[in-house]
Amino acid sequence: MQNQKSNNTDREISVSRLFNAPIDLVWEVWTNPEHIKNWWGPNGFTNTISIMEVKPEGIWNLVMHGPDGTDYDNKSFFKEVTKHKRIIYEHISWPRIIATIEFEARGNKTFIQWTMLFDSKEELIEVVKKHHADEGIKQNIEKLDV
Amino acid sequence: METRRDVFQAIADPTRRAIIDLLVTKTQNLNSLAENFHVSRQAISLHIKILTECGLVVINQQGRERYCEAKLDTLQEVATWVDQYKQFYESKFDSLEKYLDKLQKKKKHAKSKK
Numbered sequence: 001m002q003n004q005k006s007n008n009t010d011r012e013i014s015v016s017r018l019f020n021a022p023i024d025l026v027w028e029v030w031t032n033p034e035h036i037k038n039w040w041g042p043n044g045f046t047n048t049i050s051i052m053e054v055k056p057e058g059i060w061n062l063v064m065h066g067p068d069g070t071d072y073d074n075k076s077f078f079k080e081v082t083k084h085k086r087i088i089y090e091h092i093s094w095p096r097i098i099a100t101i102e103f104e105a106r107g108n109k110t111f112i113q114w115t116m117l118f119d120s121k122e123e124l125i126e127v128v129k130k131h132h133a134d135e136g137i138k139q140n141i142e143k144l145d146v
Numbered sequence: 147m148e149t150r151r152d153v154f155q156a157i158a159d160p161t162r163r164a165i166i167d168l169l170v171t172k173t174q175n176l177n178s179l180a181e182n183f184h185v186s187r188q189a190i191s192l193h194i195k196i197l198t199e200c201g202l203v204v205i206n207q208q209g210r211e212r213y214c215e216a217k218l219d220t221l222q223e224v225a226t227w228v229d230q231y232k233q234f235y236e237s238k239f240d241s242l243e244k245y246l247d248k249l250q251k252k253k254k255h256a257k258s259k260k
Contacts, residue, residue: 010163013228013231013232013235015232015235015236015239017239017243019242019243019246020243020246020247021246021247021249021250025246025249025250026246029242029245029246029249035245038245039238039241039242039244039245040238040241041237041238041241042234042237042238042241043237043241112239114235114239116235121158121160121163122158125154125157125158126158127231128154128227128228128230128231129152129154129227131227131230131231131234132227132230132231135230
């Protein structure tokens with residue numbers, strides 16, 4: 001098990017944070033499409049969720065509308081939904097990611113760890129590269145705006 | 147015109163990643179490096195060539211031996227790109243944080259009205 005975990009570290013990205021909100025509210029904004037579309041972002045994007053069945057094998061289709069009018073399809077399905085504990089979903093559009101979101105109540109606050117496991121290190125590298133290129137374009141556009 | 151090879155292309159190959167891992171812990175010559183792999187010395191030599199072209203490895207000639215050394219600052223550049231990508235998810239957390247604050251303020255406001 002330990003071994004398997006260390007094998008994954010070169011193809012996963014993980015972020016965690018303690019949120020100043022009780023777990024029932026945090027769970028609600030993660031599992032209700034009416035909420036999730038409001039914060040999912042990224043900055044300057046709007047989101048349309050056509051379906052979000054938060055249950056094992058449930059489908060989740062989210063389209064992100066970029067500020068330049070480009071639409072980005074995100075198709076996923078849920079693998080595990082354990083209330084107030086864990087959500088695992090598989091992103092089947094590119095890039096293929098298995099995302100695990102762990103929730104933990106800490107008094108009136110909630111700790112979340114969000115881990116994205118990529119199919120392979122190669123795919124993670126592709127995504128990081130593309131993201132870097134996109135950021136470069138974005139920064140150039142921001143410069144032009146000034 | 148010099149075409150610079152892509153650092154990410156270099157580390158996309160598992161053997162080259164293994165070479166870098168070995169060189170980060172210890173600078174060594176081609177022969178001792180090749181002993182760690184099941185592929186031919188020529189194959190390792192080719193990987194080293196690609197790695198030097200990307201600036202991930204430098205070769206120092208010492209007498210008859212050629213020592214391969216990992217260039218940590220180039221590797222640092224790669225780590226910076228990964229951090230930049232991680233920032234994308236951190237910004238989702240920022241947005242979630244703001245949204246949760248907004249909802250809770252609204253709730254409090256509604257309560258104090260009652």
